[in-house]
Amino acid sequence: xxxxxxxxxxxxxxxxxxxxxxxxxxxxxxxxxxxxxxxxxxxxxxxxxxxxxxxxxxxxxxxxxxxxxxxxxxxxxxxxxxxxxxxxxxxxxxxxxxxxxxxxxxxxxxxxxxxxxxxxxxxxxxxxxxxxxxxxxxxxxxxxxxxxxxxxxxxxxxxxxxxxxxxxxxxxxxxxxxxxxxxxxxxxxxxxxxxxxxxxxxxxxxxxxxxxxxxxxxxxxxxxxxxxxxxxxxxxxxxxxxxxxxxxxxxxxxxxxxxxxxxxxxxxxxxxxxxxxxxxxxxxxxxxxxxxxxxxxxx
Amino acid sequence: xxxxxxxxxxxxxxxxxxxxxxxxxxxxxxxxxxxxxxxxxxxxxxxxxxxxxxxxxxxxxxxxxxxxxxxxxxxxxxxxxxxxxxxxxxxxxxxxxxxxxxxxxxxxxxxxxxxxxxxxxxxxxxxxxxxxxxxxxxxxxxxxxxxxxxxxxxxxxxxxxxxxxxxxxxxxxxxxxxxxxxxxxxxxxxxxxxxxxxxxxxxxxxxxxxxxxxxxxxxxxxxxxxxxxxxxxxxxxxxxxxxxxxxxxxxxxxxxxxxxxx
Amino acid sequence: xxxxxxxxxxxxxxxxxxxxxxxxxxxxxxxxxxxxxxxxxxxxxxxxxxxxxxxxxxxxxxxxxxxxxxxxxxxxxxxxxxxxxxxxxxxxxxxxxxxxxxxxxxxxxxxxxxxxxxxxxxxxxxxxxxxxxxxxxxxxxxxxxxxxxxxxxxxxxxxxxxxxxxxxxxxxxxxxxxxxxxxxxxxxxxxxxxxxxxxxxxxxxxxxxxxxxxxxxxxxxxxxxxxxxxxxxxxxxxxxxxxxxxxxxxxxxxxxxxxxxxxxxxxxxxxxxxxxxxxxxxxxxxxxxxxxxxxxxxxxxxxxxxx
Numbered sequence: 001x002x003x004x005x006x007x008x009x010x011x012x013x014x015x016x017x018x019x020x021x022x023x024x025x026x027x028x029x030x031x032x033x034x035x036x037x038x039x040x041x042x043x044x045x046x047x048x049x050x051x052x053x054x055x056x057x058x059x060x061x062x063x064x065x066x067x068x069x070x071x072x073x074x075x076x077x078x079x080x081x082x083x084x085x086x087x088x089x090x091x092x093x094x095x096x097x098x099x100x101x102x103x104x105x106x107x108x109x110x111x112x113x114x115x116x117x118x119x120x121x122x123x124x125x126x127x128x129x130x131x132x133x134x135x136x137x138x139x140x141x142x143x144x145x146x147x148x149x150x151x152x153x154x155x156x157x158x159x160x161x162x163x164x165x166x167x168x169x170x171x172x173x174x175x176x177x178x179x180x181x182x183x184x185x186x187x188x189x190x191x192x193x194x195x196x197x198x199x200x201x202x203x204x205x206x207x208x209x210x211x212x213x214x215x216x217x218x219x220x221x222x223x224x225x226x227x228x229x230x231x232x233x234x235x236x237x238x239x240x241x242x243x244x245x246x247x248x249x250x251x252x253x254x255x256x257x258x259x260x261x262x263x264x265x266x267x268x269x270x271x272x273x274x275x276x277x278x279x280x281x282x283x284x285x286x287x288x289x290x291x292x293x294x295x296x297x298x299x
Numbered sequence: 300x301x302x303x304x305x306x307x308x309x310x311x312x313x314x315x316x317x318x319x320x321x322x323x324x325x326x327x328x329x330x331x332x333x334x335x336x337x338x339x340x341x342x343x344x345x346x347x348x349x350x351x352x353x354x355x356x357x358x359x360x361x362x363x364x365x366x367x368x369x370x371x372x373x374x375x376x377x378x379x380x381x382x383x384x385x386x387x388x389x390x391x392x393x394x395x396x397x398x399x400x401x402x403x404x405x406x407x408x409x410x411x412x413x414x415x416x417x418x419x420x421x422x423x424x425x426x427x428x429x430x431x432x433x434x435x436x437x438x439x440x441x442x443x444x445x446x447x448x449x450x451x452x453x454x455x456x457x458x459x460x461x462x463x464x465x466x467x468x469x470x471x472x473x474x475x476x477x478x479x480x481x482x483x484x485x486x487x488x489x490x491x492x493x494x495x496x497x498x499x500x501x502x503x504x505x506x507x508x509x510x511x512x513x514x515x516x517x518x519x520x521x522x523x524x525x526x527x528x529x530x531x532x533x534x535x536x537x538x539x540x541x542x543x544x545x546x547x548x549x550x551x552x553x554x555x556x557x558x559x560x561x
Numbered sequence: 562x563x564x565x566x567x568x569x570x571x572x573x574x575x576x577x578x579x580x581x582x583x584x585x586x587x588x589x590x591x592x593x594x595x596x597x598x599x600x601x602x603x604x605x606x607x608x609x610x611x612x613x614x615x616x617x618x619x620x621x622x623x624x625x626x627x628x629x630x631x632x633x634x635x636x637x638x639x640x641x642x643x644x645x646x647x648x649x650x651x652x653x654x655x656x657x658x659x660x661x662x663x664x665x666x667x668x669x670x671x672x673x674x675x676x677x678x679x680x681x682x683x684x685x686x687x688x689x690x691x692x693x694x695x696x697x698x699x700x701x702x703x704x705x706x707x708x709x710x711x712x713x714x715x716x717x718x719x720x721x722x723x724x725x726x727x728x729x730x731x732x733x734x735x736x737x738x739x740x741x742x743x744x745x746x747x748x749x750x751x752x753x754x755x756x757x758x759x760x761x762x763x764x765x766x767x768x769x770x771x772x773x774x775x776x777x778x779x780x781x782x783x784x785x786x787x788x789x790x791x792x793x794x795x796x797x798x799x800x801x802x803x804x805x806x807x808x809x810x811x812x813x814x815x816x817x818x819x820x821x822x823x824x825x826x827x828x829x830x831x832x833x834x835x836x837x838x839x840x841x842x843x844x845x846x847x848x849x850x851x852x853x854x855x856x857x858x859x860x861x862x863x864x865x866x867x868x
Contacts, residue, residue, distance in 0.1 A: 140576045145843045147806040148824070155828045155836055156587050232703045239705045239810060240825050252705075259709035259814065263717060273706040281701040356771050358763075379777075387774030394772075399765040404787045404863055413783075414773050449863040465773060 026217070029293035036289025039282035046279055050098030057092050073267050082267040084257065093249055094272050100250040101276070104165060104234045105227040111169025112230075113223060116176025117215070121207050123177070124184030135181065138174055146171040147233065154242045164243060168233050176222055180215060187214050217294040224287035228280040235276065251276045303473060303505050304353075305329040309365035309375075311345065311352045311529075322348040322361070324529035330522075332472075335499055335506040337520030337537060339513055339552065345529040346509050350475045354390055355382040370472070388418040391466025395478035397458035401450040407461055408446030414468040426468075433464040437494055456487035463494060473505045474498070480515055488515070495519045513553065517541055525549050562859060569855055573848040580844045581631060584837040585624055606643050636838035641830050647838035650823050657727055658812070658819035662804050664739045669746035669800065674793055676747070677754025678786065684759060692751060699748025704807050708741035708814045725816035738815045742807050746800055750793060758789040787861055794861065797854040798847055805843055 030036050054060075073082040073090075081090040123134040153167045187193065188211065196206050235252025237243030244250045251272050258269030311323035323345040330336045338346045352363035353374050367374040370389070374382065386392070394400045402410060411433070412426035421429065427446070434442045437460040450458055459479060466474050476495070480488040496519060498504050510516050516523060516537070523537040525548065533546045544550045630637065636647035680692040715737060716724030723734050761767060762785060770784045809821035820839055827835035 140572075140579065145802050145805055145840070145847055148809075148840050148843055151824070151828050152584070152587060152836060152840060155831055155833075156590070228701075235703065236705060236806070236810065240813065241829060242825075255706055255709070259705070262709055262713050266713060269706075269709050269713065273702075273710065277702050277706060280703070281697070284697075284701060354772070356768060383771070383774045383776060385774065386772055392769070392772035394765065394769060396765055400769045402766045402770065402784050402788075404861065405783070406863075413775065413779075417773075417775060417779070451864045462769070465769075 026290070026293040030286075030289050033289040033292065035285045036293075039285035039289070042278055043282040043286065046098060046275065046282075047102060050095045050102060053095040054092055057089070057095075060092065063088060072265070073271075081271045082265065084261070084265070084268055090254075090268065090271060093254060094251070094275055097249045097251045097254050097272065098275060098279075100244060100248060101231050101234060101252070102279075104168070104250070105231040108165050108168040108172065108230045108234075109223055109226045111165060112171075112173035112176055112226065113219060115169065116173035117180050117212065117219065119173065120177040120180025121184050121211055121215075124181035125188055125203065125207055125211065127185070131181070135178075138177055141174055147236065150233070150237065151240075151242055154237065161244060161248070164234065164237070168230055172226060172230060172233075176219075176226070179218060179222060183215050183218055184211055187211055221287055221291045221294060224283050224290060228283040231276070231280065301332045302329050303332045303370060304507075305366075305368040306349075306353065307366040307368075309349065309352065309363065309367060311348045311357070311361060311363045313358075314360045314362070322529055323352065323363075325365075326526075326529070326531050328524055328531060328534060330473075330505055330507065332505055333499070333503050334522060335495070335508060335520045337516030337523045338507060338509045338526060339511065339516050339523060340526035340532075341511055341552075343528075344526040346524075346526045347477050349526075350477065350507060350509065354386055354392075354475065355379060356386070356392075384418070387414050387466075387471075388469045389472050391469075391471040391474040393459070393462050393466055393474065393476040393479045396482050397455050397462055398482065400462060401458055403450055405449075406446065407448050407450070407453075411446075411461070411465055411468060414465060418469050429468060430464070433467040434461075436467060436497075437461075437464045438490075439464070456483055456490070459483060459487075459491055460494070463491075467498075470502075471504065473507070475507045475509070477509045478511070479508070481510070481512070492518050513541065525552065562856070565855060565859055566852065569852050573852065577841075577844060577848060578628070581628060581841060582624065584840055585627055588833050588837060603643065606638070606640070631841060636841065637834050639832060640834045641827070641832040642835075647835050650835060651820055651838060651842060654818055654820040654823050657817055658808055658821060660735070661738055661742065661808055661811070661817070661819060662801075664735065665742040665746070665804055665808075666801065668739065669743040669750055669804075670793065672743075673747040673750025674754045674790065677751040678758050678781070678789070680751065680755045681758035681762065681789075682781065684755075689755075693755070696748035696751050699744045700752075702745075704741055704745055705810045705814070707744060708737070708811055711741055712737055712815070727817050734815075738811050738817060741814075742804060742811050745807065746803060749803075750796065750800070753792050753796060754789065757792045758785060761785050761789040764788075791858065791862060794854050794857050797857070798851045801850045802847055805846070 030040075073080060081094065083089055084093070119134065119138075123131045150167045150171055153163070157163050193206060193210055196210055201209075231251070234243055234250060235255060238250050238252030239256040241256070244253055246253075254272035255269065255276065258265075258267075258272055262269045306329065307327045308325055309323055309327070310321065310325050313320045313322055326345075326349065328336075338349070340346045348357065348361070351357050352361065353367035353369070355374070355377070357363065363375055365375060369385070374385070377385070401407075408427070408430060411430040412421075412423060415421045415426045415429050416423065430446065431442050434445065439445055439457060439460050445453075450461075453461065459482075463479075479495075480491050483491065492515065495506060495508070499506065499519070506519070508516060508519055520537045522535065523533075523540050524531055525533040525540070525546070527548050532548045533540055533544065540549065541553065544553055634648070636651070639645045639647050639650060642650065676692050676696075680689040683689050712722075712724040715722045722737050723731075724737065726734055767780065767784060770780045775784070805821075808819065809824055811817070812819040812821040813825055820842070823835060824839045826832070827839065
C-alpha cells in the first residue's frame with residue numbers, strides 16, 4: 001500500500017478547507033433573492049453617491065448663500081433637494097451626512113465585532129468556569145439601559161467623535177459575543193478541531209485558523225444587521241444634540257434640524273429621512289437575504 | 300361482519316418546494332367492525348398519511364382525493380367543521396410521540412374533560428366522572444392526584460396512557476394509533492399493547508395500528524396491510540401474511556425481524 | 562415562586578449596585594464634575610454638594626453613604642438647578658413619562674400580539690403580507706423620523722391633532738406621542754408573535770387538539786396562545802428599555818416635560834447628579850420588569866416551577 005506522508009502544513013491546509021464553494025453558492029443565492037438584490041443596488045448607489053457625489057456637485061456643504069434661503073426642491077436652481085435656513089444645498093449636505101453616518105456605522109460595528117468575536121470565542125472555546133463568569137458579565141450588561149449609558153459616557157467625556165465610535169461599539173458587542181460563543185461551542189466539537197488538537201496546535205492558532213473562518217458566515221450576517229442599529233444609535237444621539245457637532249453633519253443631525261423647521265421647509269425633514277430609511281431597509285433586507293443564503297437547509 | 304371504513308382510490312399529494320410529492324398512490328382497503336388492522340411499512344411509506352388524510356389532519360400543503368366511507372359517510376367530502384365533530388367523538392387518535400403530543404400548559408384533567416364537554420355537551424362533573432373511568436381503563440394509579448398534574452410531571456409511558464384515555468373519552472367506534480409504542484421502552488411497550496388487547500376484547504373497538512415494527516403489529520392485529528412507497532404491497536390475515544408472505548418486499552421486511560421474535 | 566423571586570433579586574441587586582458604582586466612579590473622573598477640585602460653582606451649591614457627598618470622608622465610606630441614601634430614595638441635589646433636588650425634578654416628570662410609557666406598552670403588547678396571531682393563522686394571505694409589510698416599515702423607520710412625519714401630516718397638514726405640549730394629559734395631546742412610541746414595538750412584537758404562533762401551530766400538541774375535534778377558535782384561545790405568548794413575555798424587559806430610550810426622543814419632539822426631557826437637558830448641561838439619578842431610576846425599573854416577566858412566565862408555563 002502506498003502511504004503518503006503529510007507535513008504539518010499540508011495537514012493544516014486539509015483540515016481548514018473552508019469550502020469556498022459554500023460562500024460562492026451563498027452569493028449566487030443572495031443575487032437570486034429579488035429584495036436583497038434591489039437592496040444591494042440601492043445601498044451601493046447611496047454609498048457611491050456619498051463618497052464621490054460631493055466632487056461633482058456645484059455647491060459645497062458649508063457654503064452659505066443668503067440669497068437662497070429655504071428654496072424648495074427644483075431642478076432649475078440646481079438645488080435638487082432644496083436649501084436650508086442658511087441657504088446651504090441640502091443634497092450635498094445629505095451626501096456629507098451619509099459619509100459620516102455610514103462610516104460611523106462601519107467603524108463602530110468593526111469595534112464591536114472585534115470585541116464580540118474575541119470575547120465570544122474565548123468564552124466558548126475554553127468553556128467551564130471562565131465561560132460561566134464571562135457570560136454572567138454579558139447578562140448583567142444586557143440588563144443595562146445601554147443607550148442611556150452611551151449618553152452618560154458622552155456627557156462625562158465630552159462630545160468627541162472618536163469617543164462616539166468607541167462608545168457605540170462598546171455597547172453593541174454583547175449580542176455578537178453571545179452568538180459567537182454559541183457557534184464556537186458547536187464548532188469546537190467537530191472532528192477537524194479534534195484533529196488539530198491532536199497535532200499539538202496551540203489554542204490561539206486553532207481559534208484563528210479554524211474557528212474564526214468557520215464563523216465568517218454568521219459574523220457577516222450580524223454585521224449587516226448591526227450596521228443599521230449603529231446608524232440609528234448615532235442619529236439618535238445627534239438628534240438630541242449629543243452626537244456629531246457642527247460644522248460636521250450626519251443624517252441624524254439633518255433630521256433633527258429638519259424636524260425643527262418642518263413647518264417652513266418640509267424637504268429638510270423628508271429627504272434626509274428618506275436616505276436614512278432606504279439605507280436601513282436595504283441593510284435589513286441584505287441581512288435577511290444573507291441569512292437565508294448561508295443557511296442552505298431550506299433548499 | 301359490517302364494514303366500518305371503506306377506502307377507495309385514495310391518493311395523497313404534498314405541494315413542496317421540490318414540486319408535488321405523491322405520498323399515497325391510489326390505494327383501496329377496508330376495515331370491519333371490531334377488527335384490528337395493522338399497517339406496516341418503513342417510514343415514508345405513506346402509512347401515516349393515509350389515516351391523517353381521511354380524518355382531515357394533514358398538514359396544510361397536503362391534498363387528498365378518492366373516497367373514504369366511514370359508517371357510510373364519505374369523510375373526504377366533509378368540511379373541516381363537520382370533520383371536527385367526528386374526530387375525538389367517533390374516531391380517537393393516539394400519536395407517536397407522547398412527550399410532545401400533550402398541551403404543556405394544561406393539566407391532564409382539563410385535556411381529558413374538554414373532549415366530552417365539547418362533543419357530548421357533558422357538564423364538568425359528568426366529564427370528570429368519565430375521565431376517571433378512562434384513566435382506570437388505561438391502568439393509571441392515583442387518578443385524583445393525576446388529574447391536577449401537568450404533562451411534564453409524567454413519564455413517557457404515563458403520557459401515552461393519558462393519550463389513550465383521551466381517545467376513549469367519547470367511546471369512539473374507531474381508534475387510529477400511529478406508532479403508539481415507538482418512543483417507549485420495551486416493558487412499557489408490552490403494557491400499552493396489553494391495553495389494546497383489552498380494548499379489543501371488552502369494548503369492541505375497531506383499531507388501526509400503524510407501526511414499522513412487525514413484532515408490535517403481530518401481537519395485536521387480526522389483519523395486516525404492508526405498504527411501500529405509497530402503495531399497498533400485500534394484505535390479508537395477519538398470521539398468514541407473516542408466516543407465508545407472497546410478495547418479495549414482505550419477505551424482505553420480515554427478514555429484518557430477529558429470529559426469536561417469529 | 563418565592564424561590565424564583567429570591568433568585569432573581571440575588572442577581573438584580575448586585576447588578577444595580579454595580580451600575581451605581583459605575584455611575585459613582587464616572588462622576589469622580591468627569592471633568593468639571595462634582596468631585597474635581599477646579600470647579601467654579603456658586604457657594605450655595607458647593608456647600609450642598611459637600612454635604613451631600615461627605616467629601617471629607619474616605620472613598621469607600623463615601624460610596625457606602627451614597628448607596629444608603631439611594632436605598633432610602635434620596636438621589637441628592639441637582640447640580641444645575643440650585644433650588645431643586647433630583648427627586649423633585651424626577652417626581653415632576655414621572656407622571657407624564659409613566660402615562661406615556663404604560664399606554665405605549667399596553668398598546669404595543671395588545672396590538673402587536675393580536676396582529677401577529679392573526680397573521681400567523683391567515684399566513685400567506687393578503688392580511689399577513691399587509692401586517693408584515695407595515696411592520697417592516699415600523700422596524701426601518703426610526704422613531705425620530707416617524708414622529709416628525711406624523712406630526713407634520715396629522716398635526717400641521719390635516720390639523721387633527723395638537724403637535725406639542727402636555728395640556729394636563731389631554732387625550733388628544735397623547736395620541737401622536739403614544740403612536741410614535743409604540744409603532745416600532747408593535748412592529749417587533751407582531752413579527753415575534755407571528756413566528757412563535759406559526760411554530761406552535763405546527764407542534765404535535767396542536768395536532769392532538771385537532772384530532773380531539775376541538776373547534777378552531779378554542780384551539781387558538783386555549784392551546785396555542787399560552788404557548789406562543791412566551792417569547793413576548795421574555796421580550797417585556799427589552800421592550801421597556803426600548804420604550805425608555807424612545808420616550809427620551811418622543812418627549813423632546815412633542816415638548817412633553819417628562820423624565821426623558823430632564824435627562825436630555827441634564828446631559829446637555831452636564832447636570833451629573835440629575836443624569837445619574839435618572840440612570841439609576843431607569844435601571845431599577847428595568848430590574849423590576851425583568852422580575853415581573855419572570856413571574857409571568859412562571860405563571861403561564863407550568864414547566865418553570867420545577868426548576
